[in-house]
Amino acid sequence: MILYDAHHLAPCYAVRLLAGCLGATLDLKPLDVYPGHANQTEAFLALNPLGTLPVLVDGPCLITDWLEALAHLALTHDRAWFPAEHAALIGWLGMARDLGASAGAARLIDTFGAPGDAAAARAQANALLDEVERRMWFGERIGQDWLIEGPHPSIADLACFVFIAPCEDGGLSLRDRPALRRWCDRVRFLPGFVSMSGVFPPMANTGR
């Protein structure tokens, strides 16, 4: 499998993170998106006319949507990550996309000079983070560790994590969102976890 990738983009990170958890090997093709705009070259636009990353190529299968890429990896490697019997899977993947348009946008505006209204992005992100915190807190009360009912994390956890874990880079805060901080820890301690700039990996097994 080939992943056209940019290290700092959260949707690319989500695919690398899931592949890590699944033990799947990706052939990474890093693109100089910032500052090089390598995603706007004719060669890349021939692959994905939208110019967005990541792009996953698995044999004849070419996937240009990051959530679809997560679903594809889960369905082809370990369906425990894709709890299709829960309608909430759709809701949480929608939440992840909304987090991308708000918390994710604020991070790109603040750290990479992307165009956009940072204050509006943060206002929307704060409302969403409050709601995820509320649901996570009540989930913990009944012993739920993950966004979707059941003992196993899903692609929705990772899809939301990649925007929530580095959200402080976008001027947001997890300080008063303790359930989100605990959930971030649970994700970080998943076997196969990989990190990205701004997301600390667990130190416990580094032997330091």
Added chain:
Amino acid sequence: MNGLQAGVWYAIAAEHDLPKDHVYRTMLGGHELAAWRSTDGGVHVWEDRCPHRGVRFSLGEVVGDELRCQYHAWRFGKTGACTFIPAQPDLKVPRTIHAAVWPVALSAGLVWSGIEPIGAPPALPPGAVLRAIPIARPAASVAHALVKEPLAGLALVLQPLDETATIVRGIALDDDLVRADHALLALRRRLEQAA
């Protein structure tokens, strides 16, 4: 100062905020705090700042009965004393290298701290510990609103975050956490919209 009085215990966390192997983060009267639980169940509240290079302890990790800073992996024991410096493994760590330790008391399912607090934390009636709700208003404003319009069935205490924001904590006497959550979120909307 920042709505924080010396001699008073403030609830800064719920006990359920401190599972093992987790560093909890909060603020009290402008002071950044980190809290963690050792294997004996004890809770430790420290200034959220490694004395080495000032990085937040709450970015670090609990390993057994020590807290390890994310930056250079210096380790600190339950007393706050630095126990190990990986870059100088043979060094006997000087006793002066120490986290700034805050007082702690556990009571009513809450974790309490403060500046030279006197006596025991305030007694709260039995019930279920609420989800803490931050409100972007000073503690005095929140306290005033709660005196004017008390929320039935809830025993509440306030954690001043800084001069502009407050966390409401407490107990639902009837254990109905969902109803309590709605009431506190309504209070938050009312106070923040009025501001």
